[in-house]
Amino acid sequence: MAKKRGKGAGTTYFHKASNRWCAELNLGYDGDGKPLRVRSYHSTRKEAEGWLAEQVALYHKGLLADPSAITLQEWAERWLERKRREVRPRTFESYQYELGLVLPTLGKLPLQKITPSHIRALVDNLLQTRKPRTARAVRTRLHAIFEEALNLEVIHRNPVSPVKVKLPRGSTTDRAGRSLEAHEAAALLTALDTYKDERIALSLRLMLNLGLRVGETLGLQWQDLDLEAGTLTIRRAWSDGRLTEPKTPSSRRTLPVPHSTLERLRAYHAMWEDRLGETPPATLWLFPGNDPTRPLDYRAPAHALRRIVKALGIPPLRVHDLRHSYGSHLLANGAPLELVSERMGHANANITLSIYRHVLEHERQGWVVDVETLLSRPRAKA
Template sequence: MGKRKRGNGEGTIVRRRDGRWMGQLMVGYGPDGKPRRRTVYGRTRQEVAAKLAELAAQHHKGLLPSPEAITVREWASRWLERKAREVRPKTLLLYREELAYALPSLEDPQAKDPLGSMRLQAVQPAHIRALLDGLAERGLSVRTVKKVREKLHALFEEALSLELVARNPVAPVKVKAPAPEKTGRALEPGEADALLEALDAYPDPRMGLALHLGLALGLRRVEILGLQWEDLDLEEGVLTIRRAWVAVEGRGEISDPKTPNAYRTLPIPHSTLVRLRAYRAWWEGTFGGLGTPWVFPGTKDPSWP
C-alpha cells in the first residue's frame, strides 16, 4: 500500500497497490476492547473522503448501524419468529411463503439463495431490483411480486428501526401495479331473491343453506364453517358468531373471529329462519339426532353420523 494520507477529521485514507483508494473510520470499540472500524473504497481520494465524511456524520448522530455479521436469511427467520407472536398461524404461513420466493433457504436450507446469504448491511436497491425482476421473469403474478416486495420492505424496515442498517434498500424499488380489474356490482333485490330461491334447490342441503346464510346475513365463509348448533337460537331467531374455521397447511383449525368486532349476534331473517328450522328437522330425521355440534360438518368430520 502507498503512504498514508489523512485529512483533518476524515479518518485514514490509503492508496492501494491496485490504484484504488481505501478509507477507514474508527466507530468505537467492540466487546473485546478492540477498535471497530468502517472501511470504504473509491477510485479517487476525493470520493473516499466524501464517503468517510458521510460515515462520520452518521456516527456522530448515532445513526451508524453496528456491522453485525447477520445474513438476510437469519434476520428473516428472526422476523418470522417475532411475527408468530403477533399474527394468526395462517397469516404467518402466508408471510413465510411470500418471503420464500425471495429467500428459498427459508424452506430448504440447502437451496441456492444469493440474497439470503448476503450480510444484511450489504444489500443494495440493485440487488432487490434484480431479485424482483427475476421473479417476474419466472412467471409470478404482479400481485405475488408485490407481496414479496412488501414482506422484504417490512423486515428491512424493522432492521432500520433497530439501527442495524443505514437505510431500507427495498424502499426505492417499485413494482408496477397491475391493470385495474373490472369491478363487481351489488345484486339488485330481485336478483338476490332469485339466487336465494335457487339455493333451495341445491342438491346438497348443507351447501345450499350455507350459501344462503352467507348471502342473507353477510357472513364470511370461515364464520359459516365455524357455526355450531349452540350458536343458533331458533326460538328467538338470532345467530351468534363465536369462532372461525380456517385451513392451515391442509388441515382445519378453529380460530377466534378475525377482529373483536367480528364477535356479534345477528337477527335471522324470517325466510332464513324457516329454512334453518327445516334443515335441523331434516338433519335429525335423517340421522336420528344431531350427532355433531357443527351446523355444516364435512364428510371427514369424525363426528359425522
C-alpha cells in the same frame, strides 16, 4: 504500509464514478482483515459530512449495527419462526412462498448491504414473471422484515421504503374477486334450495347473504345463532383442521340475518331436532362433518360450488367470491362504507375502500347534477 483507520473513524471524498460526494464510516475489520464499512452518497460535501456526523454519533452510542452481523436469509428465517406461532397455517405458508421468491437472489447478502436498487430490480423482475398481486405481496413482506430490523436497530434504514409497486394500467389487483350479477345470484340461490346436502347448501347461502368467510362459516356452533333475535355471532374460525381466532378483532361481530335466510335456518334447526331427538347442543357444529366432533371439510363448499355453477352455466366462481358479491351488492345499493366495513369484519374502512373502490367509482358516475335544470325549476311560492 498504509495505516488502518480505527473503528468509528470516517471520511468524505468526491466519488468520480458517480459524480457525487461519498461519506464512509469504518466499523472495524473482519477475521481476514477486510474493512467493514457503511457508505452513503450525496449531492454536496455538506450533506455527506452531515450524514457522516450522524453515523459517528450513533456508533459511539452503540446504536449502529455491524453490517456483517446477519444476512437476509438468517433474519428472514428468524422472522418466519416467530410468525409461525402468530399467524394461521395458510398465512404462514403464503409468507414462506413470498420469501421463497426473494431469498435465492438476495438471501446471502448482509442486511446492511441491501439497497433500494436491489429491491427495485427484484420487484421489476417479479412484475415480468409473476402477477402484480404477487409482486406487491413480496414487497410488503420484505418491508415488514426490514422494518423490524430497523426498529431493533440491526440496520440504520429500510431499503424497501422508497420502492413502490406500480401496477399495470387497468389492473384489478385490488379487487377481492368476481362479483355475481343479479341473475347469477338468483340462479345460484334457487339451486341451493334443492341441493342434496343441506349443510353445504346453507353454508354457501350464509357466505352469500351475510358475507362470511369460509372459516367463519365452518366455525359456527348453535350457540352462535339466536333464532329469536335473528342474529348470528362470529366468535371463531375453522381452518386447516383446527380452531383459530377470527382473522382480526373486528371480525368478531354480530350480524342481522335476512328474513329468508332466517326462515331456512329455523327449518334447518327443526330438522336437527328431529334427527337428534332433542334441541341441538350449544357447542354442536352448525355444519358438522361426517365426524360430528369436527365441522365440514374446509374444501367441501368449494367443491360443491364448482359443480353447481358448472351445471348452471355460470362462469367459474370461487367460494370467496360469494363474500365479495355480498360486499359489492351492499355498496351498490347505497349502504354506507362504514356499515359495509363493519358487516364484512374488516379492520378499518380503508381496507373496504381499497377492495371495493371500483364499485364506488361506478356508483359515483350516476351522481350527475345538471345545474341548468336545477335553476330552471319553478321556485315554490312562500
